[in-house]
Amino acid sequence: MAQTTVVESYSGPSVRELARKHGLGAAGRLPTLPEYTRQLWAYRHFIWEFASAKVSASLGNTRLGMIWQVLTPLFNAGVYYVIFGVLLNTKHGVGNFIPYLCTGVFIFGYTQTVVQAGVQAVSGNLGLIRALHFPRASLPLSITLVEARNMIASTAVLIAIVLFTGEPITVEWLLILPALVLQTIFNAGFAMLVGRLGSTLHDLRQLIPFIMRVWMYGSAVLYPVTQFTAHLHGWKLALVEANPLLVYIELMRHALMENVILAGSPRRLWTEAVIWAVVMGLGGYAYFWRGEKGYGRG
Incomplete structure (x- = not known):
């Protein structure tokens, strides 16, 4: 009876107050977005080291190593030049087609490789996710x-x-x-978007190559952007020209080349590039964060 009286008369801080005082939270609670961002920043060294380990693992067994990261888009550009530039003569209307084509291939390939790897960011690292506690956004970010x-x-x-083909600085x-x-901010958001989708829709991995191939044809990678204005009008043309990858490709062509016809004015392209980076970057981040507690379960 005396012990019961002592417990009932206890007037100290509650368990919840003690937990809050010492930085403890409920098990399984989804952190707020600012908390999650701080956790990611705390794991920045892990993200960097994990990225370095992935590079070493993917290229460590090849003779040329990192050189393949440059040779792959070069080979692709060479094949596309022969097929589209020579055989199909899509270079008509572009004064300096080689840098025009290479810029499209390199810039599109940047996003393509991020998306193709990002779709497996969660599903391809289940062992790591189930063994260690860390913010899962570290994976698509790496x-x-x-x-x-x-x-x-x-x-x-x-x-x-570009310099070799005669373009001036x-x-x-x-x-x-x-x-x-x-474009990197856009890519990071896109990697988080497909990372969460790919964690539950496992067939998405098989669909991504086809989706990216169609996207490439709609981004004026292999032919002049004037092909769109010649065949599309009104809202259809506006929709195609708002394509984020077309926007980033056109910005790079504008930066590297003179006398190149763009899909819009530089001011409009920059405005669209910023909007896409903000929308996809923040939107993909928030979407991935909302699924944080479900990754690795089941």
Whole structure:
């Protein structure tokens, strides 16, 4: 009876107050978005090291190693040039078709590789997810980081191609970095979007190559953008020209090449690029965060 009286008369802080005081939370609780962002920042070194490990694992057994990250888009550009530029003569209307084509292939390939790897960001790392506690957005972010590092080397090769084909260095070259930064933000959001979708829709992995192939044909990678204005009008043309990958490709062509016909004015392209980066970056991040507690279950 005396013990009961002591317990009932206890007037100290509640368990909830003690937990809050010492930074403890309920098990299985979804952190708020600001909390989640702080957790990601705390794991920034893990994200970097995980990205480095993925690069070493994917290319460590090849003789050329990192060089393949540059050779792959070069080979693709060579094949596309022979088929579309020579055999189908899609280069008609473009004064300097080789850098025009290579820019499209390199910039589109940047997003393509992020999406193809991002769809398996969760489903391909279930063992790691079930064994360790860390913010799961680290996985698609590390994928984006890997491809961003590869894109730096690819951009250096692209610049060499542009110079070799006679394009001069202009002040617009200063726009290369902000264009790539905006595309990287877009890619990160897209990787998180497909990462969550791919965690439950396992067939999405098989569909992604077909989706990206159709997307490539709609992004003026292999032929002049004037093909759209010649065959499309009204809302159809506006819809195609708002394609985010077309926007990022056109921005890079504008930065690297002179006398190139664009899908719109530079001001409009930059506005659309910023909007796509914000919408996909924040939207993909929030969408992935909402599914945080379900990854690795089942």
